[in-house]
Amino acid sequence: MRTRTWVLIVVAATLMVALTLGAMTPLHSASREHIFVIPKGTWARRMAGEKVAILPDHIHLTLGLRDILVLKNQDEVPQIFGPTLMMPGQSFRLPFDRPAQYQFACTAHASGQMTIVVEAYPSTPVARISWRARALARAL
Amino acid sequence: MTRRFLRNLALAALLSAYAAVSAAATPAFKAGVFDPPRQAPDFALQGSNGQPLRLSQYRGKVVLLAFGYSHCLSVCPITLHTIAQTLRQMGTAAAGVQVVYVTVDPQRDTAAQLKAFVGSFDPRIIGGTGTEQQLAQVRKDYGVTATRIPDGNSYMYDHSSSIYLIDRVGRIRALMPYGHTPDDFTNDLRILQGE
Numbered sequence: 001m002r003t004r005t006w007v008l009i010v011v012a013a014t015l016m017v018a019l020t021l022g023a024m025t026p027l028h029s030a031s032r033e034h035i036f037v038i039p040k041g042t043w044a045r046r047m048a049g050e051k052v053a054i055l056p057d058h059i060h061l062t063l064g065l066r067d068i069l070v071l072k073n074q075d076e077v078p079q080i081f082g083p084t085l086m087m088p089g090q091s092f093r094l095p096f097d098r099p100a101q102y103q104f105a106c107t108a109h110a111s112g113q114m115t116i117v118v119e120a121y122p123s124t125p126v127a128r129i130s131w132r133a134r135a136l137a138r139a140l
Numbered sequence: 141m142t143r144r145f146l147r148n149l150a151l152a153a154l155l156s157a158y159a160a161v162s163a164a165a166t167p168a169f170k171a172g173v174f175d176p177p178r179q180a181p182d183f184a185l186q187g188s189n190g191q192p193l194r195l196s197q198y199r200g201k202v203v204l205l206a207f208g209y210s211h212c213l214s215v216c217p218i219t220l221h222t223i224a225q226t227l228r229q230m231g232t233a234a235a236g237v238q239v240v241y242v243t244v245d246p247q248r249d250t251a252a253q254l255k256a257f258v259g260s261f262d263p264r265i266i267g268g269t270g271t272e273q274q275l276a277q278v279r280k281d282y283g284v285t286a287t288r289i290p291d292g293n294s295y296m297y298d299h300s301s302s303i304y305l306i307d308r309v310g311r312i313r314a315l316m317p318y319g320h321t322p323d324d325f326t327n328d329l330r331i332l333q334g335e
């Protein structure tokens with residue numbers, strides 16, 4: 001057999017193994033909390049004209065894996081952070097238990113809105129592959 | 141040696157079981173929880189019952205504090221319907237709960253208008269109105285947004301839809317985002333009432 005054929009066989013086999021592992025390996029998360037922090041000095045930086053992005057426009061959560069949004073204000077002034085006003089040193093822990101898209105008014109965003117997308121737990125092999133692919137795409 | 145091992149094993153099993161039961165028994169909020177909780181800013185508005193309305197007059201009760209307006213066609217009717225269902229679901233325990241619905245639209249929401257609106261969902265709900273300045277201050281204190289949007293010859297508001305849960309000593313304990321069920325509200329109100 002030619003070298004090229006062998007390479008194709010190895011690539012196909014690797015792909016098959018990766019897909020099988022992706023489909024069959026259970027998903028787990030070390031923590032169910034997705035934490036966002038307003039660091040100390042954020043307000044001062046904004047007042048100085050710096051654009052400081054803390055929360056993304058879209059936050060993706062998955063039930064059973066990472067389904068608790070935690071917001072922490074470590075700055076020295078109150079902040080409108082996501083859906084709420086938070087005092088300095090305060091944290092806000094918001095659990096989700098239904099898959100849906102949640103819209104929140106948020107003055108920290110240029111659009112004035114923040115969207116939290118909560119997905120169902122991927123319980124089937126196809127759903128696990130799809131979930132892993134989307135997570136990889138977001139990470140990249 | 142074996143006896144000691146078995147005794148330690150039994151003790152470990154008992155401790156694990158206790159920890160598991162304790163974790164399961166700890167009530168969990170469905171709403172978002174603040175840590176540490178802060179004192180809810182007081183306000184003085186006009187109540188839909190024709191009387192002065194202060195938040196502090198409800199110390200001793202758990203307060204659900206919502207913001208909206210009577211001409212709202214989407215969010216507010218669903219929110220108030222959910223709250224009304226919650227109050228009915230709670231039965232006599234609802235006597236320890238006060239729902240306060242503060243308008244973002246003082247131009248149209250007079251006390252009488254608010255009374256008719258909130259009363260159509262549940263007469264126990266009290267509405268609050270005031271001057272533009274008074275209401276703007278309340279919104280600022282609670283981080284509530286309300287943007288007036290022209291709508292033909294009229295206007296509407298894009299406003300915050302979450303509801304504050306204030307405990308019996310007047311601290312903001314939690315914030316329930318829009319879309320939760322009466323069961324979720326009942327769960328959290330019972331936790332706060334049980335403290």
